[in-house]
Amino acid sequence: MKNSLTTSAHLQTPTPGVSDLASPPIAGLQIRDATAEDMIAVQAIYAPHVLHSSATFEETPPSVQEMQLRRERVLAQGLPYLVALINKEIVGYSYASSYRARIAYRFTLEDSIYLADGHAGKGLGKALLAALLARCDQGPWRQMIAVIAGTNNLQSIGLHRSLGFKHVGTQPSTGFKFNQWIDVVFMQRALGPGDTTLPDLQGS
Template identity: 60%
Template sequence: MTSSSARQPVIRDATPGDFDAIARIYSHYVLHALATFEEAPPSADEMRARHAAIVAAGLPYLVAELDGEITGYAYASAYRARSAYRHTIEDSVYVADGFGGRGIGLALLSALIARCEQGPWRQMVAVIGSSGNAGSIALHARLGFEHVGVLRNVGFKLGGWVDSVLMQRPLGMTVS
């Protein structure tokens, strides 16, 4: 018999019924971590509204499900609103507290990249909260992201100044 820690999650598109779990996952990061600079946890309804805007823009929003439980989620969003950035997107990946180190983030980000490579986008940017977020930095590097910069002390959260690490990788056909 295979243990749940050895099984791979099912990666699928998020559905409206997933957002109570997604809001719980995200709330952990909002309240206790530096992965997001948001400081007040949004409701499940707010997360549903964000999802609707992302999918309306034609971008993927995925969840990882293991034994019927949502154990993480990932999505792509516009990198910036200005039209010249239209071929560049930003990824976001969150794994449920207690499920780190099981390959869930890798499965989510791999699937997200694959989906985004089918679209018109040519660059994916990771804006990683905190230079100390070694897990996210390593995950992105493993999947071909290059470190392109650090914005020093641009956020203030949990009583201290926080950097943002910038990583980037090409998608699909690259530009020369």
């Protein structure tokens, strides 16, 4: 549900504290923290996915103002919100968010990645996810969940596998969009030391 990518890769089991984050170089690529002004371009990237894709289960595109509020909520939790630029044009974005609101989930995150039309299959999604993981590996969080709409979304599934996620379950017919039922695939990867140590509960 949170990924606009739609090639499969061999399964890789995540190793706590170890990340294979290398991506092929993309000419002119820059990945940086998103600004409030970037949300105009981010909204323009996201809206077509809402209208024409099952990658998100939203059906009405949010406004630029709503996208700015969502970014602010991400940043308020100390989480990264990133944009990718090629030759100074924003062509994709990624961010981490809380997996669930209940307090016991506080060390678990969910990733979201969306690319502008015409930029899938070039390694951009992997670069964005790798950058997101590198940031989250340095924080207090211990697990990241990918929530992917459709068992046929092989590009997103393959992308996550290539960076250490493993399939942990599928919920059949959980979503309904475009007059069809949509399965939801769950993949998971350890962050930092994962579950090999207990978290620091001071201030958490």
